[in-house]
Amino acid sequence: YLVPALFPEYITPILPTFISPDAVSTALKSRSSSNSDTYNNKIEQALVLPVVDLSSPSAALQLDEACSTVGFFLLVNHGAEYTVKEAAGTLNSWFKWIYEGSEEANQDRHSVTRGNQNYGPGLQKPGHMEEEGYSTLEGVYAVGGGRQDFVVINPEAEKRKKEGDEYYASDIAQIWYEDAENQWPSSKKGRVVKPALEDHYREMEKVSEKLMALFAEALVMEEAKVLGTDVKKNAGRELYESRFAPLVDKHTSNLVNAYHADPRIARLAPGGDAEYRVSPHSDTGLFTIIGYGDMGCEGLEVQLGDDLSKGWTEVSTSFGMRKDQPLVVNIADSMTRLSGGRFRATPHRVKKSEPNSVGDRLAIIFFFAARYDAFLEPVVKFDGGDKRLAVRAGQITHNYLTATAESKRDFDAWVETKE
Numbered sequence: 001y002l003v004p005a006l007f008p009e010y011i012t013p014i015l016p017t018f019i020s021p022d023a024v025s026t027a028l029k030s031r032s033s034s035n036s037d038t039y040n041n042k043i044e045q046a047l048v049l050p051v052v053d054l055s056s057p058s059a060a061l062q063l064d065e066a067c068s069t070v071g072f073f074l075l076v077n078h079g080a081e082y083t084v085k086e087a088a089g090t091l092n093s094w095f096k097w098i099y100e101g102s103e104e105a106n107q108d109r110h111s112v113t114r115g116n117q118n119y120g121p122g123l124q125k126p127g128h129m130e131e132e133g134y135s136t137l138e139g140v141y142a143v144g145g146g147r148q149d150f151v152v153i154n155p156e157a158e159k160r161k162k163e164g165d166e167y168y169a170s171d172i173a174q175i176w177y178e179d180a181e182n183q184w185p186s187s188k189k190g191r192v193v194k195p196a197l198e199d200h201y202r203e204m205e206k207v208s209e210k211l212m213a214l215f216a217e218a219l220v221m222e223e224a225k226v227l228g229t230d231v232k233k234n235a236g237r238e239l240y241e242s243r244f245a246p247l248v249d250k251h252t253s254n255l256v257n258a259y260h261a262d263p264r265i266a267r268l269a270p271g272g273d274a275e276y277r278v279s280p281h282s283d284t285g286l287f288t289i290i291g292y293g294d295m296g297c298e299g300l301e302v303q304l305g306d307d308l309s310k311g312w313t314e315v316s317t318s319f320g321m322r323k324d325q326p327l328v329v330n331i332a333d334s335m336t337r338l339s340g341g342r343f344r345a346t347p348h349r350v351k352k353s354e355p356n357s358v359g360d361r362l363a364i365i366f367f368f369a370a371r372y373d374a375f376l377e378p379v380v381k382f383d384g385g386d387k388r389l390a391v392r393a394g395q396i397t398h399n400y401l402t403a404t405a406e407s408k409r410d411f412d413a414w415v416e417t418k419e
């Protein structure tokens with residue numbers, strides 16, 4: 001499976017020192033040669049993710065430590081335990097039923113994937129995931145292996161757009177909100193999907209808000225350490241309120257419910273023998289929160305350290321035994337920028353399933369992304385070594401990267417009027 005790369009021409013002017021088509025293809029080549037090594041000489045020790053416990057007084061420290069090193073962590077005591085379990089249970093049985101292929105199931109399949117195109121609201125081009133990749137800061141995002149995505153955008157967006165809220169209704173907003181109405185299953189069996197996922201989406205918003213506040217705490221702590229000053233009382237809260245809250249009050253997050261059918265029935269899905277289930281990439285938003293089904297994060301691998309040739313480390317899925325519904329969180333490109341490079345958008349991939357593996361793999365992925373008009377620049381004074389130019393969040397998020405050239409031109413022209 002070759003990852004077809006799209007290298008939008010906008011990247012060169014905006015990020016001159018940062019990413020180029022050549023750099024990406026070189027990185028991909030060195031990765032695919034190290035892949036086979038990784039597959040053959042499997043790194044015995046799977047990575048046990050660091051834990052961030054939202055109920056702990058040292059949560060900010062835990063967060064800083066995890067995000068400045070691994071870039072991935074396990075989030076516990078997050079408050080969304082109920083909807084994680086509900087969403088996973090509901091989606092597992094619904095997707096499985098769709099794969100069984102009854103006539104009624106096919107109707108659902110068509111209504112949610114719009115002709116079986118892996119198409120969801122807020123993602124503007126039918127079939128974009130089967131045929132395209134797009135370059136993120138650390139690789140090319142493309143999914144294969146017959147992954148079925150059922151995408152949910154902000155359940156409030158359609159209403160706000162109809163009410164004429166300019167943020168949703170303006171011409172340039174249509175990259176995110178052209179298609180703001182979520183398409184829900186219509187079958188009797190599928191009717192439970194809507195309430196479960198709307199609830200889960202709202203819980204993920206709450207968890208994200210808590211995390212943003214904690215990121216602010218972590219950054220003021222680190223800043224004080226670097227500058228040799230004391231952390232001022234309420235400094236974290238103030239940073240959150242002045243800089244972070246305004247970036248995300250109208251976030252553009254997508255909830256992507258990603259399903260890989262049991263390899264024994266996956267021949268029903270297109271592209272079932274892709275090289276990767278998800279190609280090596282970093283995510284584009286602020287951070288990503290993932291709840292997994294029964295198979296846990298099976299196949300997920302991360303690239304640790306700064307040297308791209310270091311190869312891949314499998315993420316231990318042992319947390320699947322825990323009863324408290326831990327969530328996997330990873331830093332994404334926009335947060336790397338905000339944090340002046342301190343928090344690491346770690347490249348990751350999902351390798352293809354072993355021929356003899358059994359079971360469906362479900363990932364309920366909340367891509368938390370800033371408002372499209374948010375200006376992303378470091379919010380702390382210390383020199384974290386990240387010299388990337390500031391950019392509007394919308395210019396690096398998923399929808400922009402998959403939008404038409406014309407929409408991108410319109411958006412970029414609008415951005416210029418705002419600078």
Ligand SMILES: O=C(O)CCC(=O)C(=O)O
Pocket residue numbers: 258278283297300348349350363365
């Ligand atoms: O399914 C997973 O474990 C991760 C998926 C992923 O990285 C993505 O879709 O961005």
Ligand SMILES: [Fe+2]
Pocket residue numbers: 281282283288348
């Ligand atoms: Fe990802």
